[in-house]
Amino acid sequence: MSSLPEPDAITRAAEVLRRGGLVAFPTETVYGLGADAGSRRAVRRLYAVKGRPPEHPVIVHLGDPGELDRWGREIGDDARTLARACWPGPLTLVVRRAPHVIDEVSGGLDTVGLRVPDQPVALALLTAFGGGVAAPSANRFGRVSPTTAADVREDLGDDVDVVLDGGPCRVGVESTIVDCSGPDPVVLRPGGVPAERLADILGRPVPADRSGAGRAPGTLPSHYAPRATVELVTAAALPDRAAAHAVAGRSVGVLALGPPNELPAGVVVLGPPDDVERYAHDLYSHLREADARALDVVLAVAPGEAGIGSAVADRLRRAAGARERARTPEGP
Ligand code: TXA
Ligand code: MG
Numbered sequence: 001m002s003s004l005p006e007p008d009a010i011t012r013a014a015e016v017l018r019r020g021g022l023v024a025f026p027t028e029t030v031y032g033l034g035a036d037a038g039s040r041r042a043v044r045r046l047y048a049v050k051g052r053p054p055e056h057p058v059i060v061h062l063g064d065p066g067e068l069d070r071w072g073r074e075i076g077d078d079a080r081t082l083a084r085a086c087w088p089g090p091l092t093l094v095v096r097r098a099p100h101v102i103d104e105v106s107g108g109l110d111t112v113g114l115r116v117p118d119q120p121v122a123l124a125l126l127t128a129f130g131g132g133v134a135a136p137s138a139n140r141f142g143r144v145s146p147t148t149a150a151d152v153r154e155d156l157g158d159d160v161d162v163v164l165d166g167g168p169c170r171v172g173v174e175s176t177i178v179d180c181s182g183p184d185p186v187v188l189r190p191g192g193v194p195a196e197r198l199a200d201i202l203g204r205p206v207p208a209d210r211s212g213a214g215r216a217p218g219t220l221p222s223h224y225a226p227r228a229t230v231e232l233v234t235a236a237a238l239p240d241r242a243a244a245h246a247v248a249g250r251s252v253g254v255l256a257l258g259p260p261n262e263l264p265a266g267v268v269v270l271g272p273p274d275d276v277e278r279y280a281h282d283l284y285s286h287l288r289e290a291d292a293r294a295l296d297v298v299l300a301v302a303p304g305e306a307g308i309g310s311a312v313a314d315r316l317r318r319a320a321g322a323r324e325r326a327r328t329p330e331g332p
Contacts, residue, residue, distance in 0.1 A: 004120070004121060004166060009162075009164065010124045011128055012162070013025070013162045014125060014130075016162050017036050017042075017125075020035075020041050021035075021161040021162070022161050022162075023133075024163040025121060025166070026167065027061075027090075027118075027119045027169065028118045028192070029117070029169060029171045029173060029174050029175050029191065030138075030147055030172070030174055031137065031138040031146040031147065031169065032061065032133075032135030032138055033046060033049070033050065033138035033152075033156070034125070034135040035135070036132075037058075037101075037105050037132035043102065044104060046136070049156065053141075054104070055108060056107050057111075058105055058107075059113040059114070059115055059136070060105060060114050060132040061115055061116070061117055061122065061126060061132065061133045062115070062116050062132055063126030063130075065083050065087040065116050067116075068095075071097070071114050072093075072096060075096075076180060081201060082178060082185070082201060082202070083116075088116040089116070089193060090117075090118065090171050090175040091115060091176050092189075093113070093114050093178055094111050094177060095111060097112035110181075115175055119166060122166070137174060139151075139155050142224075142225060143225065143226075144226055144284045144287045144319075145173075148167070149163050149164070151284075151285075168285075172282065172283055173191055173280045173283060173284075173308065173312065174189065174191045174311075175192050176189065176194075176195075178198065184207075186207055187208045190311040190314050191311045194307045196307065224284075224318045224319050226287040226288065226290050226291045228253070228295045228296060228298050230297075230298045232302060232316060232317065233301060235301050238260055238301060241299055242263050242267050242299055246264045250296040251266070251268070251294070251295045251297070252268065252295065252296070252297050252298075253268040253290045253295040254270060255287075255298055255316075257272065257303055258272055259272055268290075268293060268295060270286040270298070271286055276312065279312050280308045280311060280312050283312055286298075287319065302316050302317070
C-alpha cells in the first residue's frame with residue numbers, strides 16, 4: 001500500500017506545472033498526465049508525450065466547482081445542476097469555452113471539457129497550483145489507461161517529470177462525459193457516474209450520443225487496447241471459444257464476472273471480479289496483466305449495462321474494436 005505524497009511533494013509538483021512541466025497524478029477514475037492548461041507550450045509537450053493527435057481536446061481539471069464560470073460561458077441550468085450534484089466526482093461537463101481557453105486544450109472546438117476530481121492528492125495539487133490542469137489519462141495514445149503510479153512509470157518512463165502516487169484509483173474507469181453545450185445534454189462517454197444517476201439528478205433520461213466519434217474525438221472505437229487480442233463473447237460461448245483458441249495453440253485469458261466453469265486446462269482466469277464495481281476497478285489492471293503474461297487472446301464477457309456496467313462494456317468493446325480494425329484494410 002503506497003502512502004500519500006508529503007505536502008512538500010505536492011508543492012514541488014505544482015512548481016513543476018508552473019514551469020511548463022508534466023505531472024502525473026491520481027484521480028478517482030484513472031491517473032492523469034497534467035500540464036498547465038493556460039500554457040500552449042506545456043500542452044503541446046503533453047500531446048507529444050502522449051502521442052496524441054492535436055485535434056483531440058483534453059479535459060481541464062479544476063480544484064473547485066466555482067471555477068466552472070471561469071472556464072466556461074453561457075452555462076445552462078442542466079450543467080449547473082450536474083456540477084452541483086457530482087463535483088468533486090467522476091463527471092466531465094462539456095460546455096462552451098471561455099475566451100481565454102487556448103485552442104491546444106479545446107482541440108479547436110468551441111467547447112471545453114471540465115471536471116473536479118474526487119481524490120485528495122489531485123485536489124491538493126490543483127489547489128496548490130491554483131489554475132486549470134489539462135490532463136488526459138497518463139498512458140500513450142490508444143493504450144490501456146493507468147490505475148496505479150507504477151502503470152504510469154511503466155508506460156511513460158522519463159517523459160514525465162513527476163509522478164504523484166495516491167495508490168490504486170477507486171473507480172478504475174474514466175469519467176462520464178456529458179455534453180451540455182447544446183440544447184439538451186448528451187452522454188458522450190459512459191463512465192464513473194452511471195446514466196441512472198444522471199437521470200435521477202435531472203429528472204429525465206440523458207441520451208447517449210449516437211453521432212459516432214465526431215463529438216468526442218478521443219472516444220475512438222479503437223482505444224483502451226492491450227497487446228493481446230480482446231474478443232467479446234457470451235458466457236455461454238466462453239468454454240467453446242477458449243477450447244478453440246487453446247487447440248490452435250494460442251494462450252488464453254478469461255475476463256468475466258464470477259467464477260467461470262468448464263474451461264480447458266491452461267486458460268488463465270483474470271480476476272474474476274465478483275461484482276460490477278470490482279470489474280470496473282480491476283478492468284485495466286487485468287488487461288495489463290494479460291500483456292505481462294504475454295497472452296495471445298483475452299476472452300471477455302461484458303457485464304450488464306446497468307450502473308457502471310455500461311462503462312465497462314464500452315471499454316471492452318473499444319479494446320476489442322482495436323484489433324477488429326487492425327485486421328480490416330480500411331481500418332485506421
Ligand atoms: O476520468 C477521466 O476523465 C480521466 C482523468 C485523468 O480525469 N481523463 C481522461 O482523459 O479520460 P482522456 O483525454 O483520456 O479522455 C478525454 C475525453 C476524450 O475522448 C476527449 O475527446 C473528450 O474527453 N473531450 C475532452 N474535451 C472535449 C470537448 N470539448 N468536447 C468533446 N469531447 C471532449
Ligand atoms: Mg484516455
